[in-house]
Amino acid sequence: MIVGDLKPIEEIETSIRGRTRVLVLGCRGCVTVCSTGGEKEVAVLASQLRIASRARREHREIREATVERQCDFEYVEPLLPEVEDVDVVLSLACGAGVQHVAEAAAGLQRPVQVMPAVNTTFLGAALEQGVWAERCQGCGDCVLEITGGICPIARCSKSLLNGPCGGSSGGKCEIDPEVDCGWQLIYDRLSALGKLENMSRVLPVRNWSTSRDGGPRKRVVEELRS
Amino acid sequence: MNSDTAVSDPYEPKVLAFCCRYCAYTAADLAGSMRLKYAPNVRVVHILCSGKIDTVFLLKAFEDGADAVYVAGCNIGDCHFLQGNLSAIRTVAYTKHLLAEIGLEPERLEFFHVAASEGPLFAQRADEMTERARRLGPNPLRKTMKQRAGGKLAREPDTHSPLPEAKLGRLIRHAERAEELRT
Numbered sequence: 001m002i003v004g005d006l007k008p009i010e011e012i013e014t015s016i017r018g019r020t021r022v023l024v025l026g027c028r029g030c031v032t033v034c035s036t037g038g039e040k041e042v043a044v045l046a047s048q049l050r051i052a053s054r055a056r057r058e059h060r061e062i063r064e065a066t067v068e069r070q071c072d073f074e075y076v077e078p079l080l081p082e083v084e085d086v087d088v089v090l091s092l093a094c095g096a097g098v099q100h101v102a103e104a105a106a107g108l109q110r111p112v113q114v115m116p117a118v119n120t121t122f123l124g125a126a127l128e129q130g131v132w133a134e135r136c137q138g139c140g141d142c143v144l145e146i147t148g149g150i151c152p153i154a155r156c157s158k159s160l161l162n163g164p165c166g167g168s169s170g171g172k173c174e175i176d177p178e179v180d181c182g183w184q185l186i187y188d189r190l191s192a193l194g195k196l197e198n199m200s201r202v203l204p205v206r207n208w209s210t211s212r213d214g215g216p217r218k219r220v221v222e223e224l225r226s
Numbered sequence: 227m228n229s230d231t232a233v234s235d236p237y238e239p240k241v242l243a244f245c246c247r248y249c250a251y252t253a254a255d256l257a258g259s260m261r262l263k264y265a266p267n268v269r270v271v272h273i274l275c276s277g278k279i280d281t282v283f284l285l286k287a288f289e290d291g292a293d294a295v296y297v298a299g300c301n302i303g304d305c306h307f308l309q310g311n312l313s314a315i316r317t318v319a320y321t322k323h324l325l326a327e328i329g330l331e332p333e334r335l336e337f338f339h340v341a342a343s344e345g346p347l348f349a350q351r352a353d354e355m356t357e358r359a360r361r362l363g364p365n366p367l368r369k370t371m372k373q374r375a376g377g378k379l380a381r382e383p384d385t386h387s388p389l390p391e392a393k394l395g396r397l398i399r400h401a402e403r404a405e406e407l408r409t
Contacts, residue, residue, distance in 0.1 A: 047285035052328040
């Protein structure tokens with residue numbers, strides 16, 4: 001899932017300064033699962049903003065709404081009349097959701113600006129309740145079949161394809177003693193799977209154009225298009 | 227108390243207490259049975275476990291003008307649902323942090339352990355929290371709420387006229403009260 005962090009409240013307040021009617025908009029997708037931008041987080045942030053503005057004697061109307069997914073137009077469309085009725089939308093979705101709502105809101109008769117309330121951080125998995133860790137960088141050319149299901153791109157600090165480097169010590173990475181060495185994890189996994197021979201495979205120089213180096217990516221499935 | 231005196235009265239704190247039914251709420255009952263006197267400013271909200279408390283409820287209480295709020299739950303290890311009180315402690319600590327972020331004193335919110343047998347402790351905590359609210363002064367939101375409500379608190383329970391006599395149980399009472407408030 002996409003994991004995000006709520007921005008500091010001062011930053012959020014600055015982004016909506018001078019706006020009277022604010023719609024705090026949540027998303028029931030990934031940000032709900034990582035407890036950043038779901039219905040409850042919308043209620044908490046809206047309440048915080050209401051308390052802060054009332055304490056400063058500012059008149060501000062804070063509305064709340066949460067849609068199924070902000071990155072799907074079919075869920076955003078029914079909300080547009082409400083968006084048109086406010087001065088600014090504060091979106092708690094990931095960057096994709098914010099941009100999608102922003103595009104729809106900018107096309108309204110009275111264009112409305114959409115502000116992000118979340119810093120989108122990574123594609124990750126939940127390790128335990130309240131803990132998420134990065135697991136994928138969406139590089140567009142998966143090598144997990146060779147590395148025993150542990151991604152060297154996301155979990156090695158240097159994204160080495162032929163590791164480990166000399167900075168691996170005691171199973172930890174040189175950047176931080178708290179960070180596991182990705183290649184140590186791969187070695188341990190391959191040994192458990194009896195596939196240690198994969199370690200001696202030299203992965204060739206990679207074509208990074210499938211990743212961000214190739215510019216913004218797009219996926220088109222012709223059979224699904226209407 | 228009528229609305230005129232409510233406006234001219236000096237600051238009288240409104241304290242909200244979320245009490246777990248298995249401990250603090252029973253302790254409140256005990257305090258009553260023991261004829262203990264404690265601050266009348268405390269409004270008790272009965273919850274099934276302190277673990278039910280949510281950041282949203284706590285913030286809403288301050289939004290609606292409470293001067294202080296506390297959650298009272300079981301002693302460590304005594305929770306009827308095993309870990310509800312531990313979860314409540316975390317929720318209260320997190321909400322204190324949220325209040326501090328927006329410039330409201332985190333001391334306005336507290337968590338207390340009160341066992342079912344501790345009626346006197348319940349009374350003591352109620353007094354303590356009321357005293358704390360008195361020291362901290364009114365919730366800054368109260369003034370704006372009063373202004374918007376035309377000099378009265380938006381939700382001033384004491385200004386409601388007494389309930390009409392119940393005819394067919396609770397539902398009728400609510401309907402009648404709603405009707406009365408409308409007129």
